Amino acid sequence: MSAIVEAPEPKKLTKKMLTADHPTWCPGCGDFAVLAAFFKVLEKLQIPHEKICTIAGIGCSSRFPYFVNGHGIHYIHGRALPLASGVSLSRPDLHVFAFGGDGDGYSIGGNHLDHAARKNVNLTYVVMDNFVYGLTKKQTSPTSPVGYKSKTDPMGAVDQPINPMTKLVNGGATFVARTHATQVKHMMEVFQRAIEHPGFSVVEVLSECIIFYPGAFDEGNPRKGGEFNLIEEKQWDDTPEDEARHDVTNKSDAYAIACEEFPGRFGVFLEHDRPTKNQLEQRWIDSSMEKVGDATPKDLIAQRFEGMK
Amino acid sequence: MSSTATPASPENTDASASGSDDSSDRELQNAVIRFAGNSQDGIQSIGAFLAKLAGRSAREVMTYMTIPSTIAGGPSIFQVHLGSGEVLSPGDEADFLFAFYQHSYDDHLNSLKDGGICIYDTDHVEEVKKDERGILHVGLPITSITVEAIGGSARDRGKNIMVLGLVAQIFQLSREKLSTLIEKQFGRKGEGVFRNAMLAFDAGYAYAVGDLLSGDFDLKEGTGAKEGKMTTDGNTALTYGLLAGGVRYGAGYPITPWSSIMELLRSELPKYGGLFVQAEDELAAVSLAMGMSFAGHLAITGSSGPGLSLKMEALSYATMAELPLIIVNVQRGGPSTGLPTSVEQSDLMQAIYGSHGDSPRIVIAPRNVEDCFYVAVEACELAKKYSCPVIILTDQALATRIEAFKEPDLDSIVVEVKPDLSERPADWSPYPIDGATVHAPPGSPMAGGKYPVVTGLEHDEWGHPSGSPEVHSKMNARRREKIKKVADNIPLPKVCGEESGDTLIIGWGSTWGPIREATLRAQEKGLSVSSIHIRHVHPLANGLETIFDNFKDIVVVEMNDEGLYGNGQLATLLRARYCNPNIRSVCKTDGLNFKIKEILAGIDAGATATS
Numbered sequence: 001m002s003a004i005v006e007a008p009e010p011k012k013l014t015k016k017m018l019t020a021d022h023p024t025w026c027p028g029c030g031d032f033a034v035l036a037a038f039f040k041v042l043e044k045l046q047i048p049h050e051k052i053c054t055i056a057g058i059g060c061s062s063r064f065p066y067f068v069n070g071h072g073i074h075y076i077h078g079r080a081l082p083l084a085s086g087v088s089l090s091r092p093d094l095h096v097f098a099f100g101g102d103g104d105g106y107s108i109g110g111n112h113l114d115h116a117a118r119k120n121v122n123l124t125y126v127v128m129d130n131f132v133y134g135l136t137k138k139q140t141s142p143t144s145p146v147g148y149k150s151k152t153d154p155m156g157a158v159d160q161p162i163n164p165m166t167k168l169v170n171g172g173a174t175f176v177a178r179t180h181a182t183q184v185k186h187m188m189e190v191f192q193r194a195i196e197h198p199g200f201s202v203v204e205v206l207s208e209c210i211i212f213y214p215g216a217f218d219e220g221n222p223r224k225g226g227e228f229n230l231i232e233e234k235q236w237d238d239t240p241e242d243e244a245r246h247d248v249t250n251k252s253d254a255y256a257i258a259c260e261e262f263p264g265r266f267g268v269f270l271e272h273d274r275p276t277k278n279q280l281e282q283r284w285i286d287s288s289m290e291k292v293g294d295a296t297p298k299d300l301i302a303q304r305f306e307g308m309k
Numbered sequence: 310m311s312s313t314a315t316p317a318s319p320e321n322t323d324a325s326a327s328g329s330d331d332s333s334d335r336e337l338q339n340a341v342i343r344f345a346g347n348s349q350d351g352i353q354s355i356g357a358f359l360a361k362l363a364g365r366s367a368r369e370v371m372t373y374m375t376i377p378s379t380i381a382g383g384p385s386i387f388q389v390h391l392g393s394g395e396v397l398s399p400g401d402e403a404d405f406l407f408a409f410y411q412h413s414y415d416d417h418l419n420s421l422k423d424g425g426i427c428i429y430d431t432d433h434v435e436e437v438k439k440d441e442r443g444i445l446h447v448g449l450p451i452t453s454i455t456v457e458a459i460g461g462s463a464r465d466r467g468k469n470i471m472v473l474g475l476v477a478q479i480f481q482l483s484r485e486k487l488s489t490l491i492e493k494q495f496g497r498k499g500e501g502v503f504r505n506a507m508l509a510f511d512a513g514y515a516y517a518v519g520d521l522l523s524g525d526f527d528l529k530e531g532t533g534a535k536e537g538k539m540t541t542d543g544n545t546a547l548t549y550g551l552l553a554g555g556v557r558y559g560a561g562y563p564i565t566p567w568s569s570i571m572e573l574l575r576s577e578l579p580k581y582g583g584l585f586v587q588a589e590d591e592l593a594a595v596s597l598a599m600g601m602s603f604a605g606h607l608a609i610t611g612s613s614g615p616g617l618s619l620k621m622e623a624l625s626y627a628t629m630a631e632l633p634l635i636i637v638n639v640q641r642g643g644p645s646t647g648l649p650t651s652v653e654q655s656d657l658m659q660a661i662y663g664s665h666g667d668s669p670r671i672v673i674a675p676r677n678v679e680d681c682f683y684v685a686v687e688a689c690e691l692a693k694k695y696s697c698p699v700i701i702l703t704d705q706a707l708a709t710r711i712e713a714f715k716e717p718d719l720d721s722i723v724v725e726v727k728p729d730l731s732e733r734p735a736d737w738s739p740y741p742i743d744g745a746t747v748h749a750p751p752g753s754p755m756a757g758g759k760y761p762v763v764t765g766l767e768h769d770e771w772g773h774p775s776g777s778p779e780v781h782s783k784m785n786a787r788r789r790e791k792i793k794k795v796a797d798n799i800p801l802p803k804v805c806g807e808e809s810g811d812t813l814i815i816g817w818g819s820t821w822g823p824i825r826e827a828t829l830r831a832q833e834k835g836l837s838v839s840s841i842h843i844r845h846v847h848p849l850a851n852g853l854e855t856i857f858d859n860f861k862d863i864v865v866v867e868m869n870d871e872g873l874y875g876n877g878q879l880a881t882l883l884r885a886r887y888c889n890p891n892i893r894s895v896c897k898t899d900g901l902n903f904k905i906k907e908i909l910a911g912i913d914a915g916a917t918a919t920s
Contacts, residue, residue: 017758021773050760053751055600065762066774071751072762073603075596076626082560082593086600086608087751089584090558091728094604094751112596115589281584288579297581298723301549305716308539309364 013046015039020069030181030207030217031061031128037187038068038097038126045195053094055084057104060135061128061207064099078109081116081125088123089278095195096123103133106162107142113202117171119277120199126191127202128181129164130209131216138212145262148213164204165258169251169270175201176254176270181208182221183228186266193268199276206263220263231257231267248272339392341400342476345417346409348385351469354494356387357711358473361490362482363391364540364713371822372711373399373902375650384412391480397822399710401904405479407472408434409451418444428475430468449475449516458512459505467509474513484514539716543681543707547637548573550685551609553719555693555726556635557583559609560597562590565649566708567613567639574609591619595636599623602632603763605728605750607689611637611701614656615646618663624698625664626765628788631739631746633692633699635685640704640818642900651900652706654818655869657878660700661847667785669792671695672847674702676821679714681707684844686722693726695791696746702846704868706902707819732756739763739772742787792848799850806832806839809859812912814840816866817879820903824866827908838912846879854887863892866908871896 011017018039025031042052052070056062058077065072075083084098105113105127116125132150133139139152143164147156168176175197177190187205194201206217218224234245246253246269254270292300342359344352356372363370373388390400402422408414408429414437421427424443432452439446455468470491477487491510495503548570551559557578561571574585583606588594594610601608612620617638627634640656642648660672671691675684681703688699728750735757740746749761766774767781775781804813805828812831816824821842831838841856843849857863865880871894876884880894895911897903 020760020762050752050754066764069758070760071749071753072760073630074762074764074766075599076622076765079592079596079623082588082596083600083603085586085593086558086560086597086602087604088600089586089597090601090606090608091604091750091752111589112593115593281579281586285579285582285584289582292580296723297552297725298719300577300580301553301723302719304549305539305719308361308541308545309716 011049013043013049015043017049018042018052018069020067023067024063025060026211028210029060030130030205030209031064033181033184034061034126034128034187034205034207035064035067037184037191041188041191041195044192047095051094052097053087054097054099055087056080056099057109058135059101059104059133060209061099061101061130062104078104078107079112080104081109081112084123084125085116085119085121085277088121089281092122092278092282097195098123098125100125100127101134102127102129102131102141102143102162102164106164106167110142110162110167113167114171117168117173117200117202120172120174120274122199122276122278123201124191124194124197125200125202126194127164127204128207129204130207130213131161132209132213134209134212144213150212163258165264165269166255168202168204169254169258172200172274173202173270174199174272174274175268176204177202177268178204178206178264178266180206180217180220180228180266182217182223183266186228186230190268193271197271199274217263220266226263229263229265231265231269233268339390339396339400340405340480341388341390341403342405342407343386343388343403343417343420344407344409344472345384345386345413346407346469347382349382350385350409351466352385352387352409352472355469355473355476356389358487358490358494359389359391359476359482360540360711360713362486364538365486366483368392368713369396370540370711370713371396371399373706374709384416386413386417396712397826398905399902401906407476409468411435451475454512454516455509458508467505470506470509471513474510475516476513477510478514478516538713540711540713541678542569542709542711543675543678543703544569544639544709545573546678547675547681547685547701547703548577550682551635551689552577552581553682553717553723554686554689555607555724556609556689557581557726558585558598558601558606559611560586560588560594560601561611562588562594562616564591564613564616566641566705567611567616567637569708570611570637570639591616592623595620595623595634598634599627599632602627602634603748603750605730605748605752607633607635607693607726609635609637611639613639613641613649613705614643614659617656617659617700621659621664624670624700625666625668627698628664628668628670629666629765629767630763631696631788632748632763633696635688635692635699635701637685637701637703639708640702642705642898648900650705652704652819652902653868653898653900654702654704654820655878655898656702657817657846657867657869657882660702661882667789669789670698670700670847671792671795671845672700672702673845674818674843675707676818676842676844677714678707678710678712680821680844682717689724689726691795694745695795696748697788697791702818704819728752738770740768740770740784740787742770742783745791796845796848796851799845799848801850801852801856802841802843804839804841804856805829807837808839808856810837810839811860812836812838812862812864813857813860814838814864814866814908814912815843815879815883816840817843817846820866820868823903823905823908827903827905827912830905831909831912836912843879846882849882849886853883854889857887857889857892861891862912863889864895864912865892866895866903866911868898868903869896870898 054065054072057080088096140150142162179187219226232245249272371390406427410433428447430451431448455471598608598610642651642653675681692699730752732754739761828840867877877894877896
């Protein structure tokens with residue numbers, strides 16, 4: 001989102017104003033923390049209330065729009081991103097957020113993720129990855145690790161899981177980050193940067209399903225004996241220790257981090273500028289309209305009809 | 310020459326029945342000319358020139374073409390039906406055949422009427438059947454004449470323009486008007502290109518073929534209004550209808566024969582401040598369009614049969630969420646990949662019922678190229694007014710054929726549709742039980758502080774998800790009644806012919822022309838035959854049964870299969886809706902438009918059966 005600071009709202013946006021129905025998520029679900037972090041960031045950025053637009057497909061986490069008091073749409077399974085792209089490309093004044101899970105985003109909607117990324121559509125996409133299908137009650141998901149026992153893999157999952165981070169880096173997303181639902185402060189920082197990034201920004205959040213895959217992300221949670229290892233970003237301060245730090249504009253380095261063994265590292269993998277589809281299309285629209293001058297739509301059609309005589 | 314349908318047509322009540330075939334002074338009312346060659350020969354452009362010329366001469370015209378579904382090359386035809394009378398079909402049989410190759414000759418000689426004229430290229434066609442069915446054969450070295458006229462470097466390119474010159478001479482078409490059109494087409498490619506084109510044209514125009522034919526084929530200019538008509542194909546007409554109706558955003562995925570609509574929208578919309586997006590697949594295309602609609606715009610997506618199937622889940626969503634969306638389906642031969650470049654009307658049931666759940670929506674079908682424009686405009690109005698999906702069911706024949714028609718009155722048609730971002734009052738609800746849904750797009754402030762979530766889950770009037778049996782029944786009824794209300798404003802179709810009688814022919818979509826012509830011919834023969842055209846296929850107009858009751862035999866003519874129970878798709882619907890046992894089907898699926906004689910034979914079969 002490019003222009004975060006807009007004309008001051010008469011009413012200050014508060015968490016209370018943003019709160020809608022109480023989430024239908026199971027008590028203890030990681031998604032509660034994601035919602036809370038999202039509210040806090042919106043509050044901090046003071047985005048005009050009516051310009052907030054949340055979009056989701058189908059899944060537990062895709063219920064998100066119901067829990068945000070803002071314009072929202074709960075769409076069909078896997079197609080949140082093309083729908084969000086339609087909103088973003090036709091309404092540059094809005095702040096477009098898409099939410100979903102691993103099944104919605106990496107399985108049924110996997111193709112759309114690659115294309116939204118390569119087109120660099122200006123929107124923010126948050127994936128609450130829990131490594132399992134929760135809404136349909138414990139089937140293997142595209143991120144379930146090999147050996148995970150589910151109702152569709154009673155002997156343990158056999159298919160190699162998708163690595164969302166390599167997929168995102170490779171797909172051409174211009175902002176790619178990874179965080180953990182138990183690390184609220186980190187999550188907020190990453191969300192804010194994602195929102196402020198002009199272009200397609202994606203945050204993969206490890207968000208535990210405490211019913212069907214409890215403990216899935218303990219290895220990344222210090223409170224459960226794991227390690228929350230952060231990516232150290234280059235400060236560009238000419239110090240010797242900066243040499244070893246990660247250059248977030250470097251795609252192959254980002255890819256290398258994305259290939260690290262689970263639980264891997266957290267933070268911003270990639271953050272670089274590339275013209276958004278919104279800008280590129282707008283450029284064409286502007287030059288076309290300039291050529292057209294004062295001609296109204298009716299004039300334009302009449303001109304075409306003249307050529308058909 | 311054939312005089313198709315002119316005597317009884319309202320516009321030509323005093324037209325003579327045209328000269329007999331053995332007359333040497335041939336004054337034409339109508340002529341059907343078929344050009345057969347390969348797709349790279351540019352025979353389509355001969356047709357396009359003739360069609361434009363016809364429009365400029367107040368003549369009627371209808372074209373028909375086949376293109377191979379191969380990547381490049383392959384046999385191709387272009388048929389032009391020119392007339393100063395009413396032209397309703399591409400013509401059953403050709404009066405003239407121009408055969409560029411042996412295969413063109415072999416494959417298309419049977420399209421010529423008895424005693425027709427075949428002009429063939431002696432450089433390529435070696436074997437001819439001179440004594441067949443009284444056909445007059447005229448061999449011309451079309452390729453050599455062209456090469457000679459332009460020079461060797463052009464090889465045989467330009468022979469289409471040479472043939473155009475030949476046609477102009479035979480039919481005494483205006484050289485001046487045609488050269489203006491050629492200049493318009495080729496002038497921008499450079500002086501040399503235009504000069505070569507005119508060299509080829511004049512080589513044909515000056516060729517002494519008149520002596521060979523020993524006749525004078527004077528295709529009369531029309532007597533109708535002299536103001537120029539416009540000529541274009543159905544997909545182009547439909548696209549400008551969408552633009553006139555206020556469509557500014559859309560998305561699609563390429564598929565034949567829909568692609569030309571998306572290509573045109575992609576290049577036109579930026580001039581209107583809008584945008585058309587090429588999506589990664591059909592699901593994304595409909596979803597992008599849905600997003601644009603949710604954002605407050607009048608949005609469009611489209612496809613052909615297989616692609617429409619892929620969009621079905623989303624279309625059901627549009628019904629549930631009550632978002633306005635226009636979907637164009639350019640029907641082609643199915644099932645599956647089927648016949649991608651042939652015509653069929655087998656997507657009717659899919660258009661009406663193809664989605665899961667009870668998801669009523671509006672389906673309308675244009676009858677000819679001109680109607681493609683008006684149907685698109687109407688689709689825009691309906692989508693806005695009823696906040697629901699509207700499917701435009703056109704077809705491959707309409708998509709590619711060229712017709713001449715009166716320029717629409719843009720002053721009364723063109724509208725601008727902007728997102729309504731006004732503040733919604735505190736008591737606003739997205740799905741009022743007793744009122745129409747008027748979507749509040751993002752960006753609209755909500756006075757009550759509560760923002761709506763558009764949803765595909767069953768919901769109450771506030772948009773809250775609800776699994777209550779009562780709510781589901783009530784909301785299903787709400788969505789159904791909304792579409793039923795559309796019927797209140799649909800006029801009853803006009804009956805062509807007497808309001809009562811023996812036979813009523815019913816058609817929908819592009820069969821309108823052939824059905825009308827067949828009806829008029831049957832009436833000429835003294836038969837008690839009338840016909841109606843159903844433009845609004847879902848919902849149907851109220852009171853159709855009052856028309857049906859006045860006929861003994863009701864024949865639904867459709868380009869689809871008779872199915873397991875012996876009835877085509879519309880016939881099945883009409884039988885279910887009206888429980889009238891007199892409704893029966895005449896169906897075919899050969900990938901070609903109905904011929905007049907096929908329809909007449911279909912009526913006869915019924916008359917025999919019922920007598």
